[in-house]
Amino acid sequence: MTRLFVIAIALMWAAPVFASDDIAIRATASPDRLAPGYTFRLEITIEGKGIRSLPDPNMPRLKSFDIVGRSSSQQVSMSGLSVTLSKTVAYQVRAPKEGKYQIPSITLVYEGKTYKTDPIDITVDPSAPVPQNQKRRAPHGMPGFPGLIDPFAASGGGSLFDRHLRLDNDDLMVKMDVDKKTAVPYEPIIATFSFYRAVSLWESPSYEKPAFEGFWVESLPFENGKNEQLSKERIDGKDYIVAKVRYAIIPLSPGKKIVDQATLSISEGPWSERIRLKTKPIP
Incomplete structure (x- = not known):
């Protein structure tokens, strides 16, 4: 595989400045001064005008922080004939021990150009005000966001940030199978995409199905009526x-056709580049 997972006391804000090709990235942290064991919100926003899709940011790896939650959203807005895409990724980050820290620049690459945010300074101070609606998190407690917990994960401690460092080459696999390789025109063939994982995931993977050129394609539910089947092997x-x-x-139509590759994109952790898994084309 190729290794391609509020209470605002102070807010650092950088207004987006669009380049000539109308894309920008900014990052904020709120609060940027807090007591040890509490969390701040790190938010990355990407905006683009006149483009079809937004690239994912490249997150630096921060060994001093624990990531306890992640969320994302996308928005499309129109003004006249201009279309603007906006993607926001937010992390809930637990502050380490007392001291001063810096989140390095977060970057993205678009059409060969690199864009980056300003670094963000974080101060962890025992005398900082304590948010009324937030409990202090233990350094090695389980994440507090149930939606990010893998229902098949084994019990045990450790943060999600720790887990993404333990990925072996055979922990993630994908394949595409067909029930037959010879058919006459208009004879259905069943194609099954399978994703194998032996580890807990930081976030849901992004799946791109094959183009299926030369075929009429319909999703085929399983016997229980669901479009996705989960099992253990x-x-x-x-x-x-x-x-x-x-x-x-x-x-x-008759003739030789190819079921092109399917692609699964997944992150080992919040500060890692995404992994792209691809199936082999099937002639």
């Missing part, structure tokens, strides 16, 4: 959670 002594989706693909 043991391969070479290793336990995996397997997620499957399948399609009915119908060739529209």
Whole structure:
């Protein structure tokens, strides 16, 4: 695989400045002064005008912080004939021990150009005001955001930030299978995409299905009526959670056709570049 997972006491803000190709990135931290064991919100916003999709930011790895939650949102706005895309990724970050820290510049690359935010200074001070609606988090407690917890994960401590450092080469696998490789026009073929994982995930992966050129394609639910099937498998002594989706693909004309590769994009952790897993094309 290729390794490509409020109470505002003070707010650092950088207004987006669009370059000639109309893309910008900014980052904020709120609060930027807090007591040890409490959390601040790190928010990264990307905006682009006149483009079809926004790239993901490249997060620096911060060994001094624990990430206890993540959320994201996207927005599309129009003004006349101009379309603006906006993507916001927010992290809930637990402050380390007393001291002064800096979040380095967060970057993104678009059409060969690199854009970056200003570094953000964080002060962890025992005398800082304590938010009324927030409890202090223990340094190695379990994350407090149930939506990010893997229902199949093994019990045990450690932060999500710690977990992303433990990824082996065979922890994540993808494949595409078809039930037959020979068919006449308009004869259905069942194509099944399978994602195998032996670790907990930081966030839901992003899946891009094949183009299926030359086929009529329909999603094919499983016997229980659901579009996704979850199961457990043991391969070479290793336990995996397997997620499957399948399609009915119908060739529209005779001749040799190829089921192109499917791609799954996933992050090891909040400060890591994304991993892209690709299936092999099927002739």
